Amino acid sequence: MVLFMTATVQGSATLAIAQHHFDRAAEQLDIAPAARPMLRQIKRELVVHFPVEMDDGGFRVFTGFRVQHNIARGPAKGGLRYHPAITLADARALAMYMTWKSAVVDLPFGGAKGGVIVDPKSLSVAERERLTRRFTTEISLLIGPERDIPAPDIGTGPQEMAWIMDTLSMHAGYSVPASVTGKPQAIGGSEGRHAAVGRGLTTVAVQALRDSGIDPAGATVAVQGFGQVGSSTANLLAAAGLRIVAVSDSRGGLYNGSGLDVDALMALKQEGGSFRDHVGAESLSNQELLALDVDLLVPAALEAQITAANASDVRARVIAEGANAAIDPDGDAVLQDRDVLIVPDILANTGGVVVSYFEWVQDLQQLFWGAGDVNGRLREVMVRSYDTVRSRAHSEHTTLREAAHQIAVAKVAAASEVRGIYP
Ligand code: NAD
Secondary structure, three states: OOOOOOOOOOHHHHHHHHHHHHHHHHHHOOOOOOOOOHHHHEEEEEEEEEEEEEEOOEEEEEEEEEEEEOOOOEEEEEEEEOOOOHHHHHHHHHHHHHHHHHHHHOOEEEEEEEEEEHHHHHHHHHHHHHHHHHHHHOOOOOOOOOOEEEEEOOOOOOHHHHHHHHHHHHHHHHOOHHHOOOOOOOOOOOOOOOOOOHHHHHHHHHHHHOOOOOOOOOEEEEEEEEOHHHHHHHHHHHHHHHHHEEEEEEEEEEEOOOOOOOHHOOOOOOOOOOOOHHHOOOOEEEHHOOOOOOOEEEOOOOOOOOOOHHHHOOOOOEOOOOOOOEEEEEHHHHHHHHEEEEEEEEHOOOOOHHHHHHHHHHHHHHHOOHHHHHHHHHHHHHHHHHHHHHHHHHHHHOOHHHHHHHHHHHHHHHHHHHOOOOO
């Protein structure tokens, strides 16, 4: 047992988890102690407080940030989160995650993350637009196609990316589509971006089931979170022949042992409905969902969902982390003792950044690919990355999580070393 239970760093469990995994990888790779702070520290961060005019004519001051963890291997890349509970420390952690993700799937990017402390559901569309445009202007010191390229995360989506792209383009005086990814296709977004995380996750989860001796056809699945990641994952796993028996969102979930109609649930959500309006399934809590006896569990909501407090209740054979840091190190240790195969976040949910990379490349070249090309190339990257991580896990007699971190940290360390220290 790692005894991680109460650990937070600067009030963030996610940062404690991210640093824990880095420290282990640095130790296992025998990285010189003097070099470790360069890889562990945040390179650059900007905190902004800015006013936004509200619909009632008043003003509110919001706080946001953009954090770049490491840019040794290329421009910074990472999402923007609108959430009432996001903190600077969380953004630091998630920026570090982005560095490792880009490295593990071999994209020429560093890691970044940002966000605004706000409940986006409390804003009108006009308020969300004014907030996004002003926030973009505030962080325009850092972002741009060669420097730092934002993308969607919790609470943001294609519309926010369109406002960001338009704001940066207005400042430049010409269109700068490569400045953000996850945009609508009308302004340079890529085919396949919306479902990219789910598609990548489906590829590696199916492989992990096979590696565990489980036939994916008819294998049972529970998915926690039904946003961009959770819903597209449920949809694509169902299309691949798996049986989605449970899904949930922040208000609770649904269970049907014979399989849920994922298309109907997606349509319900798109119309603004609630799972409570769905007939033909039992309701269940998020904790009950995590404890279901299923072949595959996909936590795709928030960080630190499986910890020492509930890991021993988990009965899934395979877990693929849709959300970053969904399992903390104590939870990991419990699951490892029980031989649960875990496909870690920095591998499982990289489909989004992979297709974001494709989008950026297409925007820079002004040459656009068809859906078949995008999905085929994504599949290639995911299969290759999974194989590389699995081989290292076998050769080092370790978990997929440790192997993935070793691969990622080694690549960033090699880039930092060969670049040297300026001046
Ligand atoms: P989203 O805002 O689209 O969806 C989040 C979902 O989680 C919603 O259904 C929400 O109701 C649900 N949720 C919130 N709190 C919950 C709780 N306590 N229990 C159960 N469900 C809860 O966000 P998303 O883009 O789908 O991101 C989900 C996770 O995946 C995040 O951790 C994010 O960082 C990670 N991720 C996202 C991307 C991406 O491209 N969007 C890429 C990689 C990783």
